[in-house]
Amino acid sequence: MAYExxxxxxxxxxxxxLTDIAQWSxxxxxxxxxxxxxxxxxxxWEVVNFLREYYAEYQIAPAIRVLTKALTKRMGAEKASNKYLYDLFPYGPAKQACKIAGLPKPTGCV
Incomplete structure (x- = not known):
């Protein structure tokens, strides 16, 4: 399975x-x-880029609770709310945004 x-x-x-996150662009x-x-x-892209920065710093893809907490510090409560994030990424902000960001599936996501 591959993207082209x-x-x-x-x-x-x-x-x-992605099986090799270094291939992301x-x-x-x-x-x-x-x-x-x-x-x-x-x-x-703001959320995707935030996730990539978070991963670069901590070497882990954050689950939704950790994501909202970190986003609140960076972007404020409005942009870190579950409603805002699910409006952007309806299949799960942590899961779907991490996939688009080329990151591994977040821990604790099924």
Missing amino acids: IDGKVIEHDEEGY EPLGGVIATKEGLAMTPEH
Whole structure:
């Protein structure tokens, strides 16, 4: 199973998560989002980029509770609310946004 972008084949697991996160790029994130049925907006990218920074610092993809807590500190309570995040990522903010960000599936997500 793989995504194809610019003639390159990038492997992913059965759920669509990259098998090698180093292969991620913003255009690839857009391809993954399209497959997820999402049209990316600056608000989507804000969350995706936050997740990538979080992962770079802590080497873990945050579950939703940790994500909302960290986002509150960075962007304020409104942008960290479950409603806001589920409006952006209806299949689960942590799960779906991490997939688009090229990160592993968050711990505790089924």
